[in-house]
Amino acid sequence: METHELIKALAADNRRTGVPMNAAWWGAVFAAVVIAATVFVVLLGPRADIASAAQTLRFLFKFVVTITLAASAFALLRMLSRPETDPRGPLRFLAIAPALILAGVAIELAVVPAETWSSRLVGTNSLVCLTFIPLIGIGPLALLLLALRHGAPSHPALAGAMAGLVAGGIAATLYASHCTDDSPLFVVTWYTIAIAILALLGTLAGHRVARW
Incomplete structure (x- = not known):
């Protein structure tokens, strides 16, 4: 069987089991x-x-x-679980959350004195942020990777990275209610690093658990 025929067959099978796959994702x-x-x-x-x-x-x-990141990454994760998905188009939706936070940073830099930029960026909870966002997100990441095994992603490492971003978005949303550092400068630095840790773990794990 040719490769393109195999992909079409897997895609057709994925469509036939769409309801169970949807249930797996939402569950x-x-x-x-x-x-x-x-x-x-x-x-x-x-x-x-x-x-x-x-x-x-x-x-x-x-x-x-954080909610925008989690929602956009989840939509991409579901798309990437299907073998026929070309990731180049859908990936542009991931730019929404970064665009929002960069706009927030630009406004912050425009309205607060320059001498406070450094203190706002460092904040008082950077180590807590780097510790607890990955800690809160590791369980969700494991569950999303298990759900990914029900699909047939053509790009398992990329799909794993999306699972990490979803888990990171969920964890960061919860952590944000605890964190007293509200500056976009803090968020764009430390939240990004913490979420990137989960994305990296998802990439490495996705390559192993979601291959077919």
């Missing part, structure tokens, strides 16, 4: 959120002043960015 993401929320509540919990923080744009903006 995995629901379980991922539950596990991440449980770990978050046990280990950290929301910040003490969350009610007043929720009235500020910087605090709310963190959630806009």
Whole structure:
């Protein structure tokens, strides 16, 4: 059988089992959120002043960015679980979250004094951020990789990376309610590094667990 014929056959089989695959994905993401929320509540919990923080744009903006990342990466992950998907087109949707945070950084640099930029970037919770976002996200990543095994991705490492970004987005969304560093400068630096750790783990694991 030619390679293109095999891919078409797998794609047709994937369409025939679309309902179970959809159930696997939504079940995995629901379980991922539950596990991440449980770990978050046990280990950290929301910040003490969350009610007043929720009235500020910087605090709310963190959630806009992290939820956008998780949603766009999840959509791409589901696409990449099918063997016929060409990743070059869908990948452009991943630019939405980075564009949002870079716009936030540009506004931050324009409205705050330059002498405060360094302190806002470093913040007070950088090590906590780098520790707990991966820790909260490792369980969701494992569940999403298990769901990915139900598909037949042509690019398993890339699909694994998307699973890492989804897990990172979920973990970062929860962590954002604990973190007292609301500056976009802090978010674009430390949140990005923490989420990238999960994306790297997903890439390495995806190459192993999602090959066919």
